Amino acid sequence: MNTYDVIVIGSGPAGNAAAYGFKEQGKKVAIIESDLWGGTCPNRGCDPKKMLMSGVEAQKRVSTMIGKGFKQVPNINWEDLMAFKRSYTDHVPENTKTGLDEAEIDRYQGQAEFVDAHNIMANDQTLSADQFLIATGQRPAVLPIDGSDLLQSSTDFLALEHLPKRVAFIGAGYIAFELAVIANAAGSEVHIIHHNERPLKEFDKELVDDLVNHLEAEGIHFHFNINIKSIELSQPNYKIVGEGFELMTDMVIGATGRVPNVEGLHLDRAGVAFDKRGIQVDDHLQTTQATIFACGDVLAKSQPKLTPVAGFEANYVVQAMKAGSTEKISYPLIPTIVFGDQRLARIGVSEKELAEHAKKYHSQTIDLSSWYTYQRINDQGASIKLVYDEQDQIVAITCLSQLADELINYLLLVLSKKMSHEEVAKYIFAYPSPASDLSYFI
Numbered sequence: 344m345n346t347y348d349v350i351v352i353g354s355g356p357a358g359n360a361a362a363y364g365f366k367e368q369g370k371k372v373a374i375i376e377s378d379l380w381g382g383t384c385p386n387r388g389c390d391p392k393k394m395l396m397s398g399v400e401a402q403k404r405v406s407t408m409i410g411k412g413f414k415q416v417p418n419i420n421w422e423d424l425m426a427f428k429r430s431y432t433d434h435v436p437e438n439t440k441t442g443l444d445e446a447e448i449d450r451y452q453g454q455a456e457f458v459d460a461h462n463i464m465a466n467d468q469t470l471s472a473d474q475f476l477i478a479t480g481q482r483p484a485v486l487p488i489d490g491s492d493l494l495q496s497s498t499d500f501l502a503l504e505h506l507p508k509r510v511a512f513i514g515a516g517y518i519a520f521e522l523a524v525i526a527n528a529a530g531s532e533v534h535i536i537h538h539n540e541r542p543l544k545e546f547d548k549e550l551v552d553d554l555v556n557h558l559e560a561e562g563i564h565f566h567f568n569i570n571i572k573s574i575e576l577s578q579p580n581y582k583i584v585g586e587g588f589e590l591m592t593d594m595v596i597g598a599t600g601r602v603p604n605v606e607g608l609h610l611d612r613a614g615v616a617f618d619k620r621g622i623q624v625d626d627h628l629q630t631t632q633a634t635i636f637a638c639g640d641v642l643a644k645s646q647p648k649l650t651p652v653a654g655f656e657a658n659y660v661v662q663a664m665k666a667g668s669t670e671k672i673s674y675p676l677i678p679t680i681v682f683g684d685q686r687l688a689r690i691g692v693s694e695k696e697l698a699e700h701a702k703k704y705h706s707q708t709i710d711l712s713s714w715y716t717y718q719r720i721n722d723q724g725a726s727i728k729l730v731y732d733e734q735d736q737i738v739a740i741t742c743l744s745q746l747a748d749e750l751i752n753y754l755l756l757v758l759s760k761k762m763s764h765e766e767v768a769k770y771i772f773a774y775p776s777p778a779s780d781l782s783y784f785i
């Protein structure tokens with residue numbers, strides 16, 4: 344039987360980063376992957392999405408300049424854009440495997456299932472280890488309705504050979520918004536159907552409403568307060584049926600959240616507790632079994648399930664699993680973004696906390712569209728909302744703009760370092776750029 348110091352389960356951003364970390368500590372390491380090496384982010388998540396989004400960004404940039412040197416909005420050729428995406432994604436599994444082989448980390452392909460707390464099965468082989476790290480991520484949730492087998496997922500969308508004429512997204516989280524923006528820009532008739540009237544609930548409502556208005560003006564159809572009852576195949580199309588609601592479409596994407604990959608692992612045999620949100624860990628990312636740790640999207644946690652968070656936890660857990668104790672994990676500020684032509688980005692105290700203790704906070708929203716940085720690119724919806732506590736300290740920031748992703752990263756540094764206006768003003772930033780406006784916000 345092959346025996347290791349540590350076995351990592353899952354080769355996504357969390358598992359992979361940790362496997363390299365263990366190896367650097369001189370440990371004998373193996374990693375098990377049941378599907379695509381590299382995991383969700385580079386194969387069917389952030390990276391392919393952003394490859395497709397590149398086409399959208401190029402198109403939208405021209406569309407804001409119509410009548411200002413440009414006459415026509417360019418069409419997106421879906422097949423070519425997909426080929427561009429594949430020029431990246433096709434190489435991910437092989438490159439991941441090569442990297443692991445070069446680092447002398449043993450690889451096993453197969454669904455891992457615990458035999459007990461020290462033994463695991465993968466592809467009919469039993470492996471044993473002193474410690475395990477579970478980093479099995481999540482998969483799309485499937486809405487429990489009649490015809491749920493007709494639903495497709497973000498994974499299917501990101502691999503579409505041909506774009507259908509009509510696409511409907513059920514659910515209005517960040518993945519639905521982003522894929523809807525891509526499909527709409529590429530020429531599909533796009534619908535987003537949501538069970539209440541509060542899409543993107545982790546983001547500020549005022550700016551979410553602005554984003555929805557912007558996307559409606561771009562042609563995306565929103566349907567709020569619709570509870571979907573069933574999906575029917577009405578060859579060659581689909582009929583989405585809710586109470587007092589019917590919609591014909593060519594493709595239905597279920598985007599109603601993601602669920603942790605825990606079932607196949609037989610965690611009960613290893614004494615690892617989990618619930619429907621994921622694996623339960625303490626402040627050291629240790630599970631209910633002392634020799635088994637977990638990190639990344641598979642955790643039951645309140646932090647956003649994102650690639651840089653998974654990487655942060657992986658780096659932490661490599662130290663935490665070393666003999667001797669470490670300090671509790673302490674998360675820094677985490678930026679969250681909805682990508683698109685207009686991007687919505689936020690950092691700081693959660694919307695839930697802001698709503699629950701509304702009296703403690705006050706805010707101001709600044710229209711940025713006439714500021715030179717934004718006027719120059721005709722960023723008509725650009726705005727920023729700053730939320731302050733009772734001591735007038737900024738505790739949360741949301742921005743909506745073509746440049747929101749860049750701006751939020753600068754603001755992240757400013758807030759993390761608790762920089763005052765005077766400190767920010769000491770720096771000379773390249774002008775004109777989002778950074779050169781920083782001292783006006785702080």
Ligand SMILES: Cc1cc2nc3c(=O)[nH]c(=O)nc-3n(C[C@H](O)[C@H](O)[C@H](O)COP(=O)(O)OP(=O)(O)OC[C@H]3O[C@@H](n4cnc5c(N)ncnc54)[C@H](O)[C@@H]3O)c2cc1C
Nearest residue numbers: 353355356357377382383384388389455480639640649650
């Ligand atoms: C459409 C989409 C867009 C996204 N966009 C962004 C973005 O813009 N920015 C961002 O930061 N994040 C984004 N994310 C989230 C990001 O992809 C995840 O946070 C990240 O991949 C989590 O890494 P992980 O290693 O925890 O899990 P994963 O990347 O999911 O990796 C887990 C791996 O474990 C494997 N596995 C599962 N069960 C077993 C088993 N029993 N045995 C062996 N292997 C197993 C899986 O096959 C998978 O390869 C996006 C996700 C999606 C779906």
